[in-house]
Amino acid sequence: MAHDIHDRAFHFAVRVCTLSDERWYRDIVRRAIASQLVGAATSVGANLSEATAAQSKPDFNAKIGISRKEVREAQWWLRLAEAVDICPRRDWSELRAEATSIGQVISAISRSARQSPNRGAENGRADSARPT
Numbered sequence: 001m002a003h004d005i006h007d008r009a010f011h012f013a014v015r016v017c018t019l020s021d022e023r024w025y026r027d028i029v030r031r032a033i034a035s036q037l038v039g040a041a042t043s044v045g046a047n048l049s050e051a052t053a054a055q056s057k058p059d060f061n062a063k064i065g066i067s068r069k070e071v072r073e074a075q076w077w078l079r080l081a082e083a084v085d086i087c088p089r090r091d092w093s094e095l096r097a098e099a100t101s102i103g104q105v106i107s108a109i110s111r112s113a114r115q116s117p118n119r120g121a122e123n124g125r126a127d128s129a130r131p132t
Contacts, residue, residue: 036075043070
């Protein structure tokens with residue numbers, strides 16, 4: 001039943017975004033979706049970066065948690081962008097796959113940090129989230 005409301009909400013968004021084919025309306029839709037997508041996608045990395053400077057394990061976990069939420073939001077915006085065709089002829093599958101992969105890595109970092117009392121934010125450093 002919970003899945004049903006997610007589908008309904010998504011299809012509602014698609015219907016609103018495709019109400020009109022008028023250029024001015026499509027431009028508004030493109031800008032709104034692009035802005036949200038860019039915001040969520042850039043927040044993923046920004047919060048991972050913040051996690052590398054965490055002052056405590058709870059701080060690290062909070063930053064990683066925000067990154068997890070933002071990658072899920074970015075996935076939603078990617079799905080909507082594709083559904084309403086904001087960039088015609090764009091292949092969205094590569095971006096969706098990368099978002100999924102990044103989300104899986106962040107989830108693994110989060111699980112590892114929660115399971116190990118010494119992992120994640122040792123001496124104020126969150127090395128497990130540091131980019132390679």
